[in-house]
Amino acid sequence: MRAFCVFLVCNLVLGLVRAGDGNYSLTKNFYKKVCPRAERLIRDITWKKTQADPALGAKLIRLQFHDCFLRGCDASVLLDTVGNTTAEKDAGPNRSLLGFDVIDEIKTQVEKLCPNTVSCADILALTARDSVSFQYKKDLWDVYTGRRDGVVSLASEVNSNIPPPSSNFTSLKQLFASKGLNDVDLVVLSGAHTLGVAHCGAFSRRLFNFTGEGDVDPSLDPTYAAALRAKCPNPPNPSTTVEMDPQSSLSFDNHYYNILRQKEGLFVSDAALLTDASSAKLVEHLATKKDHTFFAYFAKSMKKMAAIGVLTGEAGQIRKQCRVVNA
Numbered sequence: 001m002r003a004f005c006v007f008l009v010c011n012l013v014l015g016l017v018r019a020g021d022g023n024y025s026l027t028k029n030f031y032k033k034v035c036p037r038a039e040r041l042i043r044d045i046t047w048k049k050t051q052a053d054p055a056l057g058a059k060l061i062r063l064q065f066h067d068c069f070l071r072g073c074d075a076s077v078l079l080d081t082v083g084n085t086t087a088e089k090d091a092g093p094n095r096s097l098l099g100f101d102v103i104d105e106i107k108t109q110v111e112k113l114c115p116n117t118v119s120c121a122d123i124l125a126l127t128a129r130d131s132v133s134f135q136y137k138k139d140l141w142d143v144y145t146g147r148r149d150g151v152v153s154l155a156s157e158v159n160s161n162i163p164p165p166s167s168n169f170t171s172l173k174q175l176f177a178s179k180g181l182n183d184v185d186l187v188v189l190s191g192a193h194t195l196g197v198a199h200c201g202a203f204s205r206r207l208f209n210f211t212g213e214g215d216v217d218p219s220l221d222p223t224y225a226a227a228l229r230a231k232c233p234n235p236p237n238p239s240t241t242v243e244m245d246p247q248s249s250l251s252f253d254n255h256y257y258n259i260l261r262q263k264e265g266l267f268v269s270d271a272a273l274l275t276d277a278s279s280a281k282l283v284e285h286l287a288t289k290k291d292h293t294f295f296a297y298f299a300k301s302m303k304k305m306a307a308i309g310v311l312t313g314e315a316g317q318i319r320k321q322c323r324v325v326n327a
């Protein structure tokens, strides 16, 4: 009985201390005792890879987003299709998820250093941070570790968990809320669209046939829409991509919020952030303050996203290879 009460009190106190900020079953430097060199090794390889491919950060952070929104951050996005069970990554030919090869390479090195110890889910979270941070040569956000890997990946779960680029504010808000993320997180995490590229198909409806009457999305700047039509004729070439944050798509900075204010957000989901008064206010704030304001917000929201539904303790497993569940 006494043990029970102590347990209750402890939990109450810890609960109060920890309340309201994501999943604290993760800890800082979880591998300190069991594989002290892991995080450093992951960073070293990631920096080398990012130097060779400056677009890597975009690929990896998007991979992490898709991982965390589906079954939590359990590396399910890394699993390959087995037999007739189509995996998340094979849900659509146009999902264009990339970066798997780099994760595999890092995992191989980490296994050599410490076999069966470091999860693929943690490797993904660390390497996404390290790749995006490379341009500044310092960690832009903390990554807590201790995730374990899931054993299930289902293409059939993608549509209900990953927002389409045509999403309006209401549906984005709802989906994020279902993951424990609020409107601030939505605006701030969308700032990752300061990096990377998109295929014409993700936004071409806005350019040619927005409501099905041959019209252009009025929330898109007309001059910008014309420039996009030149790059992405109708019907779109499936292999053409455009930068989401023109001329700055390799730089992680607050520039995305500036293009949003100029009605140059690429997706309906980007433009949607201006359709809600308080979100529009946050867009304005992030656009007009210096980068470090955005970075501080981003660090906080990433910590929440990176903890969604994580498996810890005895749950899940430490995969030997990130693409396959252990035999």
Ligand code: HEM
Pocket (backbone or CB within 6 Å): 057, 058, 059, 061, 062, 065, 094, 095, 096, 098, 163, 164, 165, 166, 167, 172, 189, 190, 192, 193, 195, 196, 197, 198, 199, 200, 202, 267, 269
């Ligand atoms: C808010 C809802 C979101 C929607 C509707 C959305 C949608 C998309 C779409 C359609 C693409 C282009 C894919 C392609 O055509 O190849 C894309 C790219 C990308 N997304 Fe998002 N996204 C969202 C949130 C996020 C979040 C939260 C992150 C990360 C924190 C993120 C990071 C990225 C990055 C970095 C790219 C570029 C990938 C590359 O260049 O390889 N997105 N997103």
Ligand SMILES: *[C@@H]1O[C@H](CO)[C@@H](O)[C@H](O)[C@H]1NC(C)=O
Pocket (backbone or CB within 6 Å): 083, 084, 085
């Ligand atoms: C998938 O494969 C398994 C075993 O090969 C089989 O029993 C099952 O009926 C298949 N399911 C579908 C939906 O085809």
Ligand SMILES: *[C@@H]1O[C@H](CO)[C@@H](O)[C@H](O)[C@H]1NC(C)=O
Pocket (backbone or CB within 6 Å): 091, 092, 093, 094, 095, 201, 202, 203
């Ligand atoms: C992407 O592929 C999915 C499934 O194959 C399809 O339903 C969707 O319409 C496609 N989206 C675009 C923008 O091409």
Ligand SMILES: *[C@@H]1O[C@H](CO)[C@@H](O)[C@H](O)[C@H]1NC(C)=O
Pocket (backbone or CB within 6 Å): 167, 168, 169, 170, 171
């Ligand atoms: C937002 O999108 C959802 C899903 O497509 C739709 O049901 C809803 O009516 C839309 N809401 C507004 C305000 O346009």
Ligand SMILES: *[C@@H]1O[C@H](CO)[C@@H](O)[C@H](O)[C@H]1NC(C)=O
Pocket (backbone or CB within 6 Å): 209, 211, 212, 213, 214
């Ligand atoms: C525009 O959309 C409407 C309704 O979806 C469709 O019937 C029409 O063929 C589309 N036009 C073009 C040029 O894609």
Ligand SMILES: *[C@@H]1O[C@H](CO)[C@@H](O)[C@H](O)[C@H]1NC(C)=O
Pocket (backbone or CB within 6 Å): 022, 023, 025, 180, 307, 308, 309, 310, 311, 312, 315
């Ligand atoms: C936190 O982690 C626990 C244990 O893995 C999990 O059951 C729970 O759903 C997670 N909570 C959130 C808010 O993601």
